[in-house]
Amino acid sequence: MGDILFLAHRVPYPPDRGDKIRSFHLLKALAKLGRVHLAAFADDAADEGHAAALDPYVATRHVERRTRSQVAAGLAALRTGRPVSLALFESAGIAGFVAQTLRERPIETIFVFSGQMAQFVPADRGAARFVMDFVDVDSAKFAAYADTARQPMRRIHAREARLLGAYEIATAARADASLFVSEAEVALFRRHSGLGAEKVQALGNGVDLAFFDPAVAVERPNVPTPxxxxxxxxxxxxxxxxxxxxxxxxxxxxxxxxxxxxxxxxxxxxxxxxxxxxxxxxxxxxxxxxxxxxxxxxxxxxxxxxxxxxxxxxxxxxxxxxxxxxxxxxxxxxxxxxxxxxxxxxxxxxxxxxxxxxxxxxxxxxxxxxxxxxxxxxxxYSWESRLAPLAGLVTAPRAVAV
Structure with missing residues (x-):
């Protein structure tokens, strides 16, 4: 197949937290299907230093430090009427890398990990297929925060839930496929969006069973038991x-x-x-x-x-x-x-x-x-079995013309 452009909101390495675990194994699986071009944000210097560990899996990469503060993002979001989640991840550098890669490389699929990164997928993406991995329904998380928070955070979370929810639905409508980590998240999003099984589906997480293996000797802490x-x-x-x-x-x-x-x-x-x-x-x-x-x-x-x-x-x-x-x-x-x-x-x-x-x-x-x-x-729950549907998702023809 042609090349794959992979966009991630955080450097997918090391696989030591929830989002990095999933994104790293997705990247590894995608690298077996075609040449991958990676654009990702780094949280800090340590994250930037980890980017080189991904070189065996990528043909090119652009990793930049995310420096916009919550306050700055909040003010920008209020000024533009956008969700704070998107304003936090605005970047001319990422946008430029995406535009250049689409222009110079035979990109067949744009694979986006986490909703914040969908803003970098251009309206005119040519023949490239767009696969959106939301992982979770983030807008529902903010709605739950709003239910229990006090003012003014209740109002802030409610605003984020409303705007982000609308953005998620619009993104899924223009994507060829939208993925969530469980059938429960799929069902929730289908109810919110009105989109059906042809557009929204589950792609579950696995576990590195060779690493997380009770037969492997590991050093245990010296602490009171049980x-x-x-x-x-x-x-x-x-x-x-x-x-x-x-x-x-x-x-x-x-x-x-x-x-x-x-x-x-x-x-x-x-x-x-x-x-x-x-x-x-x-x-x-x-x-x-x-x-x-x-x-x-x-x-x-x-x-x-x-x-x-x-x-x-x-x-x-x-x-x-x-x-x-x-x-x-x-x-x-x-x-x-x-x-x-x-x-x-x-x-x-x-x-x-x-x-x-x-x-x-x-x-x-x-x-x-x-x-x-x-x-x-x-x-x-092996990663190989959980990600088996990935090949069909990224190689299928465009579902609709956008």
Whole structure:
């Protein structure tokens, strides 16, 4: 096939957080189908330094630091009537690279990762096919924020939800195919947009089963046990809310029955409210760790007590791949193809402490749950199987003339 132009809102390396995990494996898969030209933003100097690691997968690349602040983006968004999410990612450099690449390279497919990057797809793209990977319905996330926020943030989030939702629908209407990470996200977007299966479909996440393998020897932390583990980016509001609630509400009940239980919050950039949890009895806040597998391997139970979650929770898949018993909230379980009660436990806020206590006090049952979790992931969640439909998506003829 012809060349592929891949646009990503963040350098797709290293695959150590949700968006980078998906974008990196998509990039690897696309590189097997044709020559890839990458345009992406870097969050910081470290991100810029990682760009060279992608050279085995790309023919050309343009990576630039995203420097616009939230305040500047907010003012620009108000002035232009656009979503803040788009204003944050405006760039003459990216736009110029896209225009030059379309002009000079035989681009057959433009593959866009994350809705913010769709603004760089020109209205006149010639014969190039446009595949849009939204991953999640971001506008729904802002709507959920608005439901629980106080003024003025309630109004700000509601505005973002409204404008971004309209932009998502307009983008999907002009794309040849729009992808989401789960059937639940697909169903939600179809209801909002009125678009059907010929335009909107699911492309699920996988797991690197050779990396997240309980048989691989990893260094475990020297911490009190039994260990309850949560993993994630710890300046992300839904993760922050989850661990704060769990540490303050569920952990005391767990420790009343299992006094030595320790809750480890494992992930980079813990916000001040998260760091403060380390003052509570039985709580550890690690910050960034060299290898999350050691913490997962040491865990008696992995928890995902999120009240707000979009798409697929990689943290749940990785824990299951490591053969660990997982207690997930209904929101964190949504979109995961596993049998609740047999391959993981699903419990809401009212029931999560009882579920964790049950696993801590019945290690044989916990071990069986972990083995079943690993078996499910091996059977259904390799990246190769999950991304198998990608070839057909990027090589199909244009659906409509735009």
């Amino acid at each position: 260990l309850i583990v949560f993993t994630g980016q710890m300046d992300y509001p839904p993760n922050m809310a989850a661990v704060i609630r769990f540490a303050r509400e569920s952990l005391p009940a767990i420790r009343a029955t299992v006094p030595g239980a320790t809750f480890a919050i494992v992930g980079r950039n813990p916000a001040p409210a998260v760091r403060a949890l380390a003052a509570l009895p039985g709580v550890i806040v690690t910050g960034a760790v060299a290898d999350v597998r050691g913490w997962l391997a040491a865990a008696a139970v992995v928890v995902a007590p999120l009240d707000l979650a979009r798409g697929i929770q990689n943290k749940v898949l990785e824990a299951m791949a490591m053969g660990r018993p997982v207690v997930a909230s209904p929101a964190a379980f949504e979109g995961i193809e596993a049998v609740a009660g047999a391959e993981l436990i699903v419990a809401d806020a009212a029931g999560e402490a009882v579920a964790v206590i049950g696993l801590l006090t019945r290690p044989d049952a916990a071990a069986r749950l972990g083995l079943a979790a690993r078996a499910r992931l091996v059977a259904d």
